[in-house]
Amino acid sequence: MKLYQVRKGQLVFYKNELHKVYAVKPVFKKSIHLYRLKDMQQILTKASEIELIRPQHNDTFIFYGKRYTIDKDKRPEPGDYILITKPAPDFLDHYSLNEIEKVETVEDGNVTTTRDNGVKHHEYVVLIPGKAEASREIAYYDKNLVPESQQIEDESISYLSEKDESLKPVVGDIYVDVRQKTKAMVVAMTEDEVVFGHGVRVHVAELLDENNFELVYRFEEDL
Numbered sequence: 001m002k003l004y005q006v007r008k009g010q011l012v013f014y015k016n017e018l019h020k021v022y023a024v025k026p027v028f029k030k031s032i033h034l035y036r037l038k039d040m041q042q043i044l045t046k047a048s049e050i051e052l053i054r055p056q057h058n059d060t061f062i063f064y065g066k067r068y069t070i071d072k073d074k075r076p077e078p079g080d081y082i083l084i085t086k087p088a089p090d091f092l093d094h095y096s097l098n099e100i101e102k103v104e105t106v107e108d109g110n111v112t113t114t115r116d117n118g119v120k121h122h123e124y125v126v127l128i129p130g131k132a133e134a135s136r137e138i139a140y141y142d143k144n145l146v147p148e149s150q151q152i153e154d155e156s157i158s159y160l161s162e163k164d165e166s167l168k169p170v171v172g173d174i175y176v177d178v179r180q181k182t183k184a185m186v187v188a189m190t191e192d193e194v195v196f197g198h199g200v201r202v203h204v205a206e207l208l209d210e211n212n213f214e215l216v217y218r219f220e221e222d223l
Helices: 148-154 157-163
Strands: 011-014 017-024 032-036 041-045 051-053 059-063 066-071 081-084 100-107 110-113 124-129 174-177 182-189 193-196 201-203 213-217
Touching: 011 032, 100 201
Parallel strands: none
Antiparallel strands: 011 017, 011 051, 017 032, 032 041, 059 066, 066 124, 081 100, 081 124, 100 110, 174 182, 174 213, 182 193, 193 201
């Protein structure tokens, strides 16, 4: 790609794997900042080393150790994850292109997410857990280049937990929600989500995104 073509939020292939652009900083030699979706590892690279991919219906990919398939026809239910493909947030909402959020409530196809964002029915597609029949693989540009052992490992939450132990949040950690400008403590956790004291639930991967959250106190450091 050319530098002028790159935008924050785009999904791209880099070194055969699916990534998301989280920042573009033209003044730097490695001006494209990426997250690898399978494990949220940060990457710095150049525009010439990435290739754009536009997610479509029935595409399948890995997000933080779990596989999902895009379904544009499914009606969302509370607990589903959505991929925001045509963002048009209202003044009080905070989301952007290709963000993944969890549905809290649904009304006439419009949803409120667990981050208190109101997302209209034409702005998102639903993510179905697992791989659907006849789906198109976009976790990798060429799956044939990826050893089977790595494919199995890439879809392992337990592997990520071990790998990212130093980054993994714990109850008592305090984060600042950068967009909402609020500070909150982690009061509960599930396998891949955290619950803050004011009731907001977010995916663990969101906490690794410096554009969304900033860690200001780690509970275990003072034990």
